[in-house]
Every structure is written in C-alpha cells, then in structure tokens.
Amino acid sequence: MVEGAVSGNIEIKDVDKVFNAGEEGEVVALRGINLSVRPGEMVALVGPSGCGKSTLLRLVAGLEAPNAGTLALDGNPIDAPHYERGLAFQDPSLFPWLNVFGNVASGLKARKIFDKDDNEVQSYIEKIGLAGFENHYPHQLSGGMAQRVSLARSFVNHPKVFLLDEPFGALDAFTRMYMQDELLRIWQEDGTTSMLVTHDVDEAIYLADRIVIMTPRPGKIEEIIEVGLRRPRARNVEEFLHLRARILETLHFAEKLQELPYYL
Amino acid sequence: MKPLTRLLLPYLGAAAVIVNYYFVPDDSILSKKPYLLVVTVAIAAVYTAYWLIVRAAKSPKFEKIAYDAPKLLALFLAVAVWDILILKTHVLPGPFFQDITRILGVYIEDGLQLVIHALYSLRLLFTGYFIGLGAGFLTGVFAGWFARARYWIMPIVKLIGPIPATVWLPLIIIIMPTLFAGSVFTIAFGVWFPATLMTATGIMSVPSKYYEVAQTLGADNRWLLFHVALPSSIPNLFMGAFMGMGISCVALITAEMLGVKAGLGYFINLSTAWAEYNKVFAAIVVIIIVFSGVIALLFKANSKLLKWQKDSIQW
Ligand SMILES: Nc1ncnc2c1ncn2[C@@H]1O[C@H](COP(=O)(O)OP(=O)(O)OP(=O)(O)O)[C@@H](O)[C@H]1O
Ligand SMILES: [Mg+2]
Numbered sequence: 156m157v158e159g160a161v162s163g164n165i166e167i168k169d170v171d172k173v174f175n176a177g178e179e180g181e182v183v184a185l186r187g188i189n190l191s192v193r194p195g196e197m198v199a200l201v202g203p204s205g206c207g208k209s210t211l212l213r214l215v216a217g218l219e220a221p222n223a224g225t226l227a228l229d230g231n232p233i234d235a236p237h238y239e240r241g242l243a244f245q246d247p248s249l250f251p252w253l254n255v256f257g258n259v260a261s262g263l264k265a266r267k268i269f270d271k272d273d274n275e276v277q278s279y280i281e282k283i284g285l286a287g288f289e290n291h292y293p294h295q296l297s298g299g300m301a302q303r304v305s306l307a308r309s310f311v312n313h314p315k316v317f318l319l320d321e322p323f324g325a326l327d328a329f330t331r332m333y334m335q336d337e338l339l340r341i342w343q344e345d346g347t348t349s350m351l352v353t354h355d356v357d358e359a360i361y362l363a364d365r366i367v368i369m370t371p372r373p374g375k376i377e378e379i380i381e382v383g384l385r386r387p388r389a390r391n392v393e394e395f396l397h398l399r400a401r402i403l404e405t406l407h408f409a410e411k412l413q414e415l416p417y418y419l
Numbered sequence: 420m421k422p423l424t425r426l427l428l429p430y431l432g433a434a435a436v437i438v439n440y441y442f443v444p445d446d447s448i449l450s451k452k453p454y455l456l457v458v459t460v461a462i463a464a465v466y467t468a469y470w471l472i473v474r475a476a477k478s479p480k481f482e483k484i485a486y487d488a489p490k491l492l493a494l495f496l497a498v499a500v501w502d503i504l505i506l507k508t509h510v511l512p513g514p515f516f517q518d519i520t521r522i523l524g525v526y527i528e529d530g531l532q533l534v535i536h537a538l539y540s541l542r543l544l545f546t547g548y549f550i551g552l553g554a555g556f557l558t559g560v561f562a563g564w565f566a567r568a569r570y571w572i573m574p575i576v577k578l579i580g581p582i583p584a585t586v587w588l589p590l591i592i593i594i595m596p597t598l599f600a601g602s603v604f605t606i607a608f609g610v611w612f613p614a615t616l617m618t619a620t621g622i623m624s625v626p627s628k629y630y631e632v633a634q635t636l637g638a639d640n641r642w643l644l645f646h647v648a649l650p651s652s653i654p655n656l657f658m659g660a661f662m663g664m665g666i667s668c669v670a671l672i673t674a675e676m677l678g679v680k681a682g683l684g685y686f687i688n689l690s691t692a693w694a695e696y697n698k699v700f701a702a703i704v705v706i707i708i709v710f711s712g713v714i715a716l717l718f719k720a721n722s723k724l725l726k727w728q729k730d731s732i733q734w
Contacts, residue, residue, distance in 0.1 A: 218635070235632035237637070241635055241636070244628065246628075248631075248649075250632070250650075251651075252727045254649060262636035264646075265633060265638035265642045266637040293727075294727070294728070294729040309636075
C-alpha cells in the first residue's frame with residue numbers, strides 16, 4: 156500500500172467472461188470474479204496457466220468487455236482502453252518500426268504531451284538499464300531487454316493503474332531482482348495502483364500487499380492472502396517462507412482437485 | 420584463389436576482347452573503328468584506379484571488389500564471344516545481329532539522341548508510376564481501414580485489377596486528349612492495382628496487439644491509423660511499389676511502341692523500321708540500365724525506410 160494515494164480504486168463485481176472458441180464451444184475464462192483493489196495497492200495474481208489472469212487484466216484495461224458484472228475505476232465504469240490503465244503485455248509487443256526511444260516515448264507522443272527537452276523518456280531508459288540502446292530496434296534486443304522496454308513504455312505514461320502481465324518472465328534471476336526493486340521504487344513514487352500477474356510465488360510475496368490465488372475451469376478466485384510483511388522485505392525470513400508454503404499448498408491443492416491432465 | 424589473383428582476372432578478359440576484335444582475321448570490309456579499344460581500356464583503367472584507391476584506403480570494400488572481379492571477366496568474355504559469333508564466324512546472322520563496336524558506335528555517334536529518348540521514357544514512367552502509386556496508396560488505405568470502403572472497393576479491384584494494363588491502351592489512346600495523357604493513365608492504372616491491393620492487405624493484417632498496446636497508451640483512432648497501421652504496413656507498400664514498377668515498365672514500352680512519338684520504345688520501333696539493328700541493341704542496353712537503376716533506387720528507399728525489419732529483401 157502506498158500511503159496517501161487517493162485515486163486508482165478498482166472495483167470488480169460479479170464478473171463473468173466467456174469466450175466463443177469456435178467448434179469447441181464456449182470457454183468460461185472467468186466466473187463470478189469479485190475483487191476490490193484500493194488506491195495505491197499492489198495486488199499479485201497467481202494461478203496455473205489458463206485460469207484467466209491475462210483475461211482479468213485485459214478486462215480492467217478495457218480491451219475486453221465482461222459478459223456479466225461490472226468493472227470500475229474510481230467509480231467510473233470501464234468500457235474502453237484508456238491511458239489511465241496502462242497494460243504491459245505478457246509478450247512485450249514492442250512496435251517493431253520504432254527504436255527503443257521511440258517505443259518508450261510512444262505513449263507520450265500518442266497523447267501529444269511529448270516534450271523533446273524533457274529527459275523523462277531517457278531517465279526511464281536508464282532505470283531499466285538500457286542506456287546506450289536508445290537507437291536499437293526491437294529485433295536487435297534480447298527477450299528480457301524487450302520486456303523491460305515494454306515496462307518503461309507503460310511507466311513513463313504515469314497511469315493511475317499498472318496492469319503488469321508477467322512483467323519479469325523473460326529475465327534472469329539478477330535482472331529480475333533488480334527490476335523488482337525498480338518497480339517498487341516507481342510504484343512508491345507514483346502511488347500507482349498495481350495488478351501484477353506472476354508465476355513466481357516468491358515474487359508475489361516480495362512485491363504484493365495481497366496475493367490473489369486463482370484456479371481454472373472456470374477461472375475464479377480461490378483465496379486472497381494478505382502478505383502483511385514490512386518493506387523492504389527479506390526473502391529468507393520465516394514469515395516469508397511460511398507464506399510461500401501456504402500459497403503453494405493452496406495452488407497444489409486446487410490443482411489436485413481439478414486433476415488437470417494437461418498440467419502434468 | 421588469392422584476392423590479388425582474382426583482381427587480375429578482368430585484365431585477361433579485356434585483352435581477349437581487344438585481341439579478338441582487332442587481330443583475329445575476319446571478312447569484314449569496313450575499317451575497324453577504335454571504339455571498342457577505347458571503351459575497353461577506359462573500363463580497365465577505371466577499374467584499376469578504383470581498386471588501387473580502395474586498397475590504399477584499406478577499406479573493407481577491397482574484399483568485395485576481389486570477390487566480384489570474376490564477374491567483370493565474364494562480362495568481357497561475353498563481349499568477345501558475341502563478336503566471335505557475329506563477326507568472326509557468322510553463327511548469328513547480320514544485319515539483325517550487330518557486333519559490339521557498331522553498338523558502341525550508336526552511343527558515340529547518336530548518344531545525345533538516346534539520352535533524350537531515355538529522358539522522355541523516364542518522364543512518362545515516373546509520371547504514370549507515381550500517380551498510380553499515390554492513387555493506389557489512397558484507395559488501399561481507405562479499403563484497409565474502413566470496412567464500408569472495403570466493401571465497395573475490393574470487388575472492383577479484384578475484377579479489373581488483374582487485367583493487363585496494356586489491354587486498355589488502344590482504347591485509352593483514342594479516348595484521352597493526348598497520347599501522353601493516355602499513356603500516363605495506362606501506366607498509372609497498372610500500378611494502381613498492386614498498390615491498392617498490397618496497401619489494403621497490409622493494413623488489414625496489422626496484428627491487433629499493436630492496436631491494443633497503442634490504445635492502452637492513450638492513442639486515438641487517428642494515431643492508430645498514422646502511427647500504427649501505416650508504419651506497420653510499409654513492407655507491404657513496398658511490395659506493391661515493386662510489383663507496380665514491373666508493370667509500369669511493361670506498360671511504358673508498350674505505350675511507346677503503340678503510339679507515343681518519343682522514348683526508348685519508340686526509338687526501338689523507329690530503328691527497326693530503318694533496319695538499324697545496332698540502335699535496337701543500344702537502346703535495349705539503355706533500357707536495362709535505366710530500369711535496373713530505378714529498381715535499385717526503390718530498393719535503397721526500401722532498406723532506408725525498413726531498417727527496423729530483420730530480413731528486408733536485399734538487392
Ligand atoms: N480470445 C480468446 N478466445 C478464446 N478463448 C480465449 C481467448 N483468450 C483467452 N481464452 C481462454 O481463456 C482462458 C484463460 O486465458 P488467459 O490467457 O486469461 O489465461 P492465463 O491465466 O493468463 O494463462 P497463462 O498463465 O498461461 O498466461 C484459457 O482457457 C484461454 O484458452
Ligand atoms: Mg496470461
């Protein structure tokens with residue numbers, strides 16, 4: 156929780172999302188989702204592949220419409236994408252025709268608030284550790300570099316809400332820890348409400364105020380866990396390990412119940 | 420082979436050309452003009468100066484010159500063989516086939532005339548090409564971006580697009596006020612089809628994730644069109660431009676042969692009528708040079724604009 160954050164309250168009420176998957180009929184991606192994220196809160200979503208984490212972020216982003224239920228940001232219904240809700244996609248999706256600088260600046264340019272003399276874009280490129288790569292094109296970047304550029308592109312736009320879909324998935328362990336701290340710094344400076352999808356339970360505990368555990372078929376919220384550890388957090392203290400065991404157990408238990416053959 | 424050995428190969432070719440033409444006996448009664456000697460020596464001299472300078476500058480291009488040297492040898496040998504086939508053995512019959520010296524003579528004696536005709540050709544080509552490209556680009560953007568426009572434009576494109584532009588030519592020449600306008604229209608029409616089709620498919624096949632990213636960053640529709648759809652479909656635009664260039668070259672020469680009273684196509688027709696076949700060959704070489712120059716320019720623009728692409732086509 157960033158103290159003093161006043162806006163960025165996400166309310167998700169009774170949301171269902173059903174996809175028409177052609178011949179196979181319908182896929183219930185989300186069923187009866189209720190979640191309220193407070194201003195300045197950081198929430199992590201964990202759960203097995205296909206439980207609807209990305210779909211939930213896309214709903215909050217306004218890229219999908221729910222089949223039932225409502226979503227709102229600060230009381231305003233969400234019905235279309237808006238820069239207030241910035242989404243860093245699961246795959247970096249950089250614009251291949253723009254170099255690193257152009258990609259990071261693209262939000263500001265789209266909103267016509269880009270200022271050549273302001274070095275904010277540059278400062279974010281430095282924050283993600285890619286100074287010197289400004290003129291590189293996406294095909295010249297590694298997967299992890301591209302992912303960081305995609306994050307910087309969201310951050311520099313200063314949205315009210317960060318929607319981060321496995322933002323550090325392609326990073327090595329050290330860069331990942333560095334980027335986690337960088338995210339925390341940016342989050343604390345801006346007080347941005349954040350929803351973060353991750354497959355890494357340690358990352359969820361290290362970063363989040365609350366951890367939402369989801370289960371698939373249909374995708375729903377199984378349990379919400381308050382982390383309640385003080386920041387900066389150490390990754391090897393007893394409470395941390397205890398939480399970790401509990402989350403893994405919930406995930407594992409849910410999995411067994413489902414007996415998902417594809418997950419083996 | 421060592422680079423230096425490779426570099427020397429073309430001199431053998433140059434020697435073969437000169438010896439063959441001037442010293443191998445043949446039954447030609449005309450005196451031998453020095454054109455071939457002058458041109459061959461000039462090419463060899465330029466080549467020598469070039470590789471000497473590049474080598475002195477220690478430029479990496481030196482390797483490339485050595486690598487390509489056998490091609491210059493091949494060119495000289497082709498010239499020698501051409502002369503053998505025509506002049507020395509009469510395997511290829513005159514007057515339809517003309518030896519290199521007589522072809523070179525056209526450039527030296529009628530060079531200005533050829534340049535003027537080439538310029539007329541280029542004027543017609545580019546006028547028609549760019550009008551067609553611009554029009555095709557516009558209709559393509561409309562058809563690609565607006566579903567309603569696509570509904571009406573695409574059937575028209577599909578119906579009349581694949582018909583060779585030159586089919587219309589005789590009719591258009593009668594209808595249009597001037598021959599020039601008619602030819603421009605024909606060329607433009609030929610380019611319009613691939614330009615429209617490629618632009619439209621380019622815009623329609625932009626991955627939706629780019630639109631989604633842009634929207635979450637705060638882009639409006641206008642920005643999506645100008646900063647996502649268009650740049651993302653530039654590779655397709657160039658495909659249309661290349662295909663259109665091929666079509667317009669054909670349309671150009673046809674137009675010049677059918678009616679236009681200037682240009683390389685016309686020059687070829689005229690020379691055939693006067694049985695000046697050396698001029699025909701000379702004009703064909705100019706056409707080759709002009710068209711491959713134009714295509715090379717297009718590729719230059721392509722790789723300049725598409726340096727963000729991993730594997731853009733090389734020329
Ligand atoms: N556009 C779509 N059309 C049809 N089905 C979809 C679509 N998008 C998602 N789904 C389905 O909805 C379910 C949830 O997908 P989602 O991408 O949200 O999962 P996820 O939790 O993000 O998984 P992962 O961890 O692998 O990224 C899956 O069963 C998927 O097949
Ligand atoms: Mg996902």
